[in-house]
Amino acid sequence: MTQADKDIERPLGQAVRPARRPWPRFRAGRVVAVAAALCVVAFSGAIALRERPFRNPAAIVVSTPQVEAPAQANAPEMAAAPVEPAAVPDGPSIINVNPPDGSGKGVVIIRDPSELGQNLRVAHLPDKALIEQSETGPLPVRGDDGRRPVDVYARPWSGARGARVAIVIGGLGLSQTGTQEAIGKLPGEITLAFAPQGNSIGRWMQEARRTGHEIIMQVPLEPFDFPNVSPGRNTLTVDASAEENLEHLHWALSRTTNYTGVMNYMGARFSANATAMGPFFAELGKRGLLYLDDGSTARSVAPELALKNRVPFAVGDTAIDGVRNRGEILKKLDELERTARAKGYAIGTGSAFDVTVDAVASWAQEARKRGIEIVPISALTTDPERG
Template sequence: MTDIGKDIERPLGQAVRPPRAAGKLSGGAIMATVAVLVVAGISGAIALREKPFRKPQQVAVSTPKVTAAAEPAAAPPALAPAAPKPEAPVKSGGPQIIHVQTEEGDGPPKAAIVIRDPSTVGQNLKVAHIPDKALIEASETGPLPVRAADGRRPFDVYARPWSGGRGARVAIVIGGLSVSQTGTQAAIAKLPAEVTLAFAPQGNSIGRWMQAARQSGHEIVMQVPLEPFDYPKVNPGRNTLTVAASADENLKSLHWALSRTTNYTGVMNYMG
C-alpha cells in the first residue's frame, strides 16, 4: 500500500534511482576541487612576484650615486709673523708718539713713529686750565707758545676733541672777550662748551677768564690787534701791528699779544 502511494506521487517518466552511498565523492567533484586548488596556487604565486609583467627595458634601475672623494683640504698658508706690539703710550692731554719696532736686520734696529690723534681723547676739565710746560717759552713779555721737543703743538694739546657727530660742521667763535667783565662772565657761563671763545689782548684778567673757560670745556683763541681801516681814528689799542711799523716793532707787539695768556689753540685778528 505504501509503495503504490509513492508510485502515484512520482512524476511520470522518472524511474526510481537507487540511493547513493554516504561519504563517497564522485570523480568529477575531486577533479574540480583539484583544478580550483591549482588555479589558486598559480594566482598566489603570480601575486607574490614583484612586478612580474613589466618589460625589462621599462624597469627603473636604482643606481646609487657615486660621490667623488673630497679633495684633501689645502694646508693653511703660513701665518705672517705677528706685528710687534707697540709700547704702552704715556697718557697726556696731547698727541702721543709711540715707537714701534720694525724688521730686524744686520744693522741697528729701526723704529717707526706713530702719532696718536689727540681729537679722539677727551679732556680732563679739572686740569684743562693748567699749561703744559713743554709748550711754553719764556720771554721778556711773558710765556710764548712753542712746539714741544717731541713735536706736539698747542693745537694738539688744547684743542677740544671732536664729538663724533656726522654731517656738516660749523665753527662758532665769539671774539672780544675780556674787554667787558660782565659780558665775558656771561659768555663762559651760558654758551655751550662747543663754542670757541677768543680773548682780546686789551682786556683785563685774561688769565683768570682763560682758566674759567677751559674748566667749562671751551676751546680758546688769542686775538692779535691788527691795523683796521681809518687807523688811528679806529684804533684797536696799544701794541697794534701796523703797516708803518718796522718788523722788529711788529714782532715785539706780536709777542706781547701772544704772552697775555696760555692754553689757546691758535690766533686770530682783533679788528684789522
C-alpha cells in the same frame, strides 16, 4: 622558535632591552648655518650693549698690576697736566693709567684717533713743555717732541663728517660782567676769543677751559683809516718794522696760555699786505698756532702764507651780529646752518654782547636737535702738517 619559547629560555631577572635607535645624522650644511646664526646673535648683542658708537672713547676699569718706577734722587717734578700726542695714530690706541691712590686698579682707555685735545678735567692747567718764558711773559711754543699748542689745547669733538658749525665769540676780558656771562651761558662747544687789552685774562682763561671752551687770542691788526680807526694798544701795522710787529705780537700772545691760536681783530689793511703778514705767519708756524681770518676782507693774503708757513688756517663765513638784534642774529645763525648743510661746515664770528650770547646759546640748543654738530674752531682748520 616562537616568542614564548624564547622567553622560557631567557635567564630569570633579565628584562627585554628595547632596540637602540640610530643617532640622527647631521648634515655639514646645517651645522654651518647654526654656527653662523649664533655668531650674528652674539655680535648684535655686543653692539646693543655699547653705550655709544666707536667715536666715543670708552673707559673700562680692570684689575692690572701697579708698576712702581724706581725712585731717583733729585728727580724733576712732573708737569701738572697730562699731554696728548700730536700725531694721529693709524687706529685706536690703548692707554693704561694707574691712579695715585695705590689701589692697583688701572683704567684702560680706548681712544679714537679722531678725538684730539686736552683732558677737560685739567684743561685749565698749562703744559709746561709748551711754554717759553720771555720778558713779556709766557709764550706758546712747539714742544721738543713736536707737539703743538693747536693740538694739545684743542677741545675734543666727534670726528664725524656731518653738518658742522663753529662759532667764535670775541671780546672776552674787556668786560668782567660780560665775560662771566659768556662763559656761564654759552655751551662748551663755542670757541671764545680773548682781547689782549682785557683784564684778568689768566683767571678767565682757566674758568673758560674748566667749562669746556676752546680759546684763541685776538691780535689787533691795522685797519684802513688807522689811527682814526684803531683796534687798540700794540696794533701791528704795515709801516712798522718786522721786529716791532713781533714785539707787539709777543705782547698779545703772552697775556695768557692754553689757547690753540689767534684771530685778527680788524686788520683789513694789514691782512692784504704780504710783506707785513710774512713775519707774522712765520712766527705762528714756529709756535704751532692756528690762524682764523674773520673773513671781513677778500684781499687777505692769509691762505697763501698759512700754507707756506705750515699754519692751520680757517676763514669765517659770516659775522653773526653786525646788526645787534636778536631776530637778525638768529637769521645769521640759520644762514650758517644752511651753509653747513651745503658744504659740510660753516664758521661764524661775533662779539660777547648780551644779545649775541643769549641768541647763540638758544640757537645752539635747537641746532643739535636738528643734527648740527657744534665744533671748536680747531676742528675746521686746513692743516698743512696733516694734509
